[in-house]
Amino acid sequence: MNTDIKLKYLRTGKLPHIWCPGCGHGIILGAIVKSFDKIGWEKDDIVVVSGIGCSGRTPGYIDANTLHTTHGRALAFATGIKMAKPNLHIVIIMGDGDASAIGGNHLIHAARRNIDLTAIVFNNKIYGMTGGQYSPTTPQKAKASTAPYGNIEPNFDLAKLVKGAGATYVARATAYHIALLEKCICNGFTHKGFSFIDVLTTCPTQYGRLNKMKSPEGNLLMIKDNTIPRSKAESMTDEEIGNRIIIGEFVNNDSSREYTELYTDEIIKKAMNKE
């Protein structure tokens, strides 16, 4: 990474980070700070909000305004900040359990409101920090510390979930496909409305170890082998796609009105005229 970017947007005093060797989270952190630089956002105007877990530590390494909150609630705190100061750029970092189990309610409602937040899910399909328990994105049959006989619960497709809830920018990238990851984060940042990026990442320590894939590069290659770009998948049958996960941009809709703008244009205007 360009050293200047690193110094500008990283809280270097907090490094090295706490993530395990081979964890994909640092790759996503890198893509986030590079996207800040690419767009040219001032640090004063950025607020990074997170919940709890491995992903929740990310704001600790970013030199911007940061709010490290409770498990699952990051979007609710972020909604308050955005309502209070719509000019701020608000980035929400969540884990898969954080976003879609304990925080699932906040996720669908933030998407429904189409409030201008960018939510990035560090999706490693497991609760890493607490010891490898299964999450709503753990595939069926995969092992977890609380699914020793294999997971029987169907998993969420987070992109479909959030698209269905009304998000106006939805994409899926991975810690392997760096170019796509940076493109999606940049597009999410600049999109006016609720942006959601599901980022497939790796947890060799928990998910990998429990599922016979201990090596960091093996975990990353598994992502490479198990995914297929949307552009390719479009011309393929379901049988041809098989179990592969589709990556790319799914929704990029600029025609829906953003929540804080609507509040100003509809509610405040009407209330002022009434008086």
Next chain:
Amino acid sequence: MGNIKFLQGNEAIALGALKAGCDFFAGYPITPSSEVATTMSIELPKIHGKFIQMEDEIASLAACIGASFAGKKTMTATSGPGISLMTEGIGVAIMTEAPVVIINAQRGGPSTGQATKVGQGDVMQARWGSHGGYPIIAISPSTVEECYIYTIHAFNFAERYRIPVFVLSDEVVSHMKENIDFTSVSLPTIINRKRHNSNDEFLTYNTSDPRGVPPMVDFGERHLTRVSTTTHDKRGWATKNQNDINFLHRRLYNKIMSNREDIVMYETDIDVEAKTLVVGFGCSFRSSKQAIIEARKTGKKVSLFRPIILWPFPDKELKEILRGIKRIVVPEISWGQISEEIKKLVNDNIEIVKVNHVDGTMITPEEIIEKVL
């Protein structure tokens, strides 16, 4: 001619909030607090304030805390079941030192209890609701005018001490209607949080004073603010350092408890010959006040103590008026929570007589008079 308005308690709470400078409200519908939200949804946009109805009470308090760090004076309103969901956020507001006002129009419990009937069973929930241990501030109105005034006090405490402050109303006080004369009502000076306005280096929790309240910088202003719900050092960075943990914990405690004289509010009506003291708060203070009037008409000697601030409890102030008192009568619409607090303060020579309703109705003055010696 005064500017007299006939208002409901919940409407008065909303107007008090606006008077205090509240410019952000997030909430979730619940009886008997809903009129606070309704009034805020009408009034806030008129002053460029923000109102949002969130997906639940957890999100409501979270949104308030977020907005508070973005510089807003924030409030939410709910009842016991909503407070149960908000206890997570109360801990967040304590730990991150977010000024926020929480209205609890108490109803009967436990659980969903009685939505439209009165209760006073959330006193200890306000004190101890979130895990980990911390001091809190709770203020208890018993008239519509007090709903207006004490909500302003609540904002002042929240801003001065960077703490969540409860207005512990109840179904009776929140739903009844009384006149407020806005020309004669005596209001406190509005207090706003201290802000770090200079270009000097800013650390989010920069105070070396073990009782200190650090100045704030709103998100988006000229210094970066770093907030963590995890135990943090002066920079706002999560810490495992024993000294940092100890300093933070003690400061969160001492910033309230060493200032309790500034916070505590109470009122008394003393008869120096009284052997009975009645202690009432909220809507039970109304019953208590009437009981004293009636009892004295029949020649009984009785005194009255009313904690207006329930937390920190005015224990020292109560102890000072116990000379000659043999019995303390405590009416509460619960199994008795303030009475338990009083038990901790007095010796065995004083009898504590609890007058309790758990049937969703107010306690009558007669039930209190019966217990007066």
